[in-house]
Amino acid sequence: MAFTSRTLGLARVAITAAGRVIDNVVRTLTAAWVKAWDAIVEALTAALERLLTGAQQWPGRRTLDRDHALQGALNDAATALDALTDLIRSQVSAAASTLAQQAARDQAAIIDSQLPPGEQRADRTAFLQRAIDAITARTRQRITALTRPLTRDADTAMRRELVRGVTLGRNPRDTARRMLSNLEHAFNGGLNRALTIARTETLDAYRQAAAAAQEDSRGVLSGWIWLAKLDSRGCPACWAMHGTEHPLTEPGPLGHPQCRCSRAPRTKSWRDLGFDLDEPEDLIPDAETLFRALPREQQLQIMGAARLALFDQGAIAWRDLARRRSNDGWRDDFAVTPVRDLTRSA
Ligand SMILES: [Zn+2]
Structure with missing residues (x-):
């Protein structure tokens, strides 16, 4: 009943600490995405500039499909996205596991802060381990399912941008640059989804573990x-x-x-x-x-x-x-x- 300033302080510190774990994952994923794009952008630029030199209009689908350099660059992008998907899975699963563990400890402290002095209860974390492991495993499965379409969707979006084309400028390099910015946007669509998955699934794991710990203390x-x-x-x-x-x-x-x-x-x-x-x-x-x-x-x-x-x-x-x-x-x-x-x- 008694939500003291200590209770509120503990609750605030707990969610802030959880937020920091999540922010770290977000930063790692963002950096990896930027690095992956940097690694493919050169080959992509070169392929586009060569395709556009002397072109009177944006190349048609058949020309694009037959261009080895361009297709090679797109395949490299898909490979990079596969590696990024593996990274999301490992990063987010690890964070979810850390947070679930943390949630159980946090609940104990928040509950104790509301009890009369000297009435602190025994540490229940060991009893909760099975529930925590189950939450972590379920979260890992969800992350795997949610990230499965990422490569395919980003790859499809990039190819769609290429077929749609952009207005030809006088300089093939300018035209290529404008297309590149569209392609980067399509490539980063995967990042935006990855970050949403990272933020929501990790915090939900924290909340589920908190719920399990609270259920374990339902008597009080x-x-x-x-x-x-x-x-x-x-x-x-x-x-x-x-x-x-x-x-x-x-x-x-x-x-x-x-x-x-x-x-x-x-x-x-x-x-x-x-x-x-x-x-x-x-x-x-x-x-x-x-x-x-x-x-x-x-x-x-x-x-x-x-x-x-x-x-x-x-x-x-x-x-x-x-x-x-x-x-x-x-x-x-x-x-x-x-x-x-x-x-x-x-
Ligand atoms: Zn809210």
């Missing part, structure tokens, strides 16, 4: 609290979900991609736990009160003008800001309600 818990980082970069959905209480059996927080909210275990009241003691006051900040006290500029930054106007007029309630949506090929998430839907319900 009443549920879990959705904690968001309440700053001007936070989205309205996360602001609105902050502080909501959920049953332990409910998975989550079902944050949107890039969301870094966490589930904090909440203990039962000290009296319910059998301690005949008055407990300290609950300190979970009320997000709506905090939001209303923010400078105008920050309110605008978080909500946007249209949403903020509806909120100011009282046309929408705080809870209307977040909406659960179902997604193709991915779990449900809570995302910000589009303004057009807010206007409809207002």
